[in-house]
Amino acid sequence: MSERTTWPGPGTWHRPLLLVAAVSVPFVAISLAGLALDGRELVGAPIWGKPFKFAVSIVLYAVTWSWLVACLPQRRLVRWPAAVIAAALAIEYAIIVVQVIRGRQSHFNVATPLDGVLWGIMGTSITVLWLANIVVAVFLIRREIGGRPLTWAVRSGAVISLFGIGLAFLMTRPTEEQRAARREGGFAGIIGRHSVGVTDGGPIMPVTGWSTTGGDLRVAHFVGIHALQALPLLAVLLAASAGRVRLVRGERVRTRLVLVAAAGYAALTGLTLWQALRGQPLTRPDGLTLAVAGALAALVLAAAAAVLVAARPGRPAGPARPGRPVTR
Incomplete structure (x- = not known):
């Protein structure tokens, strides 16, 4: 325990x-x-x-x-x-x-x-x-840290963050082109890459520097690492809203919302990794990526809505057992 x-x-x-x-x-x-x-x-x-x-x-x-x-x-x-x-x-x-x-x-x-x-x-x-x-x-x-919502936010954030850090090891592997260059004597002194499907140094997004022509492993790396900030922040914001929003007043409700968000965040990290490994830039998702992203978003929203509906005050009670009255 x-x-x-x-x-x-x-x-x-x-x-x-x-x-x-x-x-x-x-x-x-x-x-x-x-x-x-x-x-x-x-x-x-x-x-x-x-x-x-x-x-x-x-x-x-x-x-x-x-x-x-x-x-x-x-x-x-x-x-x-x-x-x-x-x-x-x-x-x-x-x-x-x-x-x-x-x-x-x-x-x-x-x-x-x-x-x-x-x-x-x-x-x-x-x-x-x-x-x-x-x-x-x-x-x-x-x-357990500051109640169950924050506890589960920290736990899930730590695990996802570890995965995000671990993605750095994918970047250190030499590409086939780099291996071939070493064998043929044309080695340029670089082992590893950020981009997939294109060479590093092409067109990039402003600020982030992520590739706009190929996959970029730094996207999932960044998203995963900062789960440790995003999920606890969500738990803190839910706690701050509890006094004004009746639906999130209960600790159990906030915990379930955090777990839904954690599952969605983990899926987002996996989605951005999958997109990058397919050589696809973040800014130009294909139809399959958009369909998967839409399905994941719908699942997360549906799960969050189900949690909030279940927390709604005065909702109808379940079927009564035979011979016993329904109490409210």
Whole structure:
């Protein structure tokens, strides 16, 4: 049975993770300045776009984990993996910034010995980050946090987030073209890719940098990782609405809505991965993708509506048992 925990105050949040978030915040502004003042491009995108996106993502991710770790018993088995998460995030971001300053690609780049060493360190830090997340998530799943709606939001968000992080390993695999180039002596120094069906560096979406001509594995990676923010936020918003909206006043109703949303979010992550693996850009879904997306949306809306209808006050009672009156 899950243990209930008290709500942690900000002073008890995990400090190494908060420090990583605090250090990353100025880089949001620095990256924006770089986007405005530095016209260089790398792999078809503004060179400071990646530091900006990673800084924002790391702030959200580190703050969320700092709070969640504070909800757990302060044991070494929790504190140390959380510190490892903080260190891995810091190492990955530091390498991204260093490579931007050098004008070099950070991900998948083994073109020179230094590039290869930096990419090796980054790849190792991503693996360690994922393993440390698993350790902390195991403790988190066994804990009750702030009531059942938030508890299930955190549990499902942690699991989906782990899946989202794990999708990074798909990107590190060499493509057939890269394998062939290595065999034929035309290797360009890149092992791995973000895009499917096209080469990295083609037309992209603004801000996100996702491909508009082929599949992009970063879409599902991004969606999955941030389940850890989206689902708890939904639980918090439902709780805030409980005083004004009678239908979501009950904890059981809010819990069921969170579980419906979690199932829908997991399906969305899977859908974006499936779309990318078929070499299809997010902005140009085919009829099959649209049909599956429509079916999933209809299922989620129907399930949410069923939860709300069941919670409606004064709904008709079920059939009475023989010989017993219906009570209201």
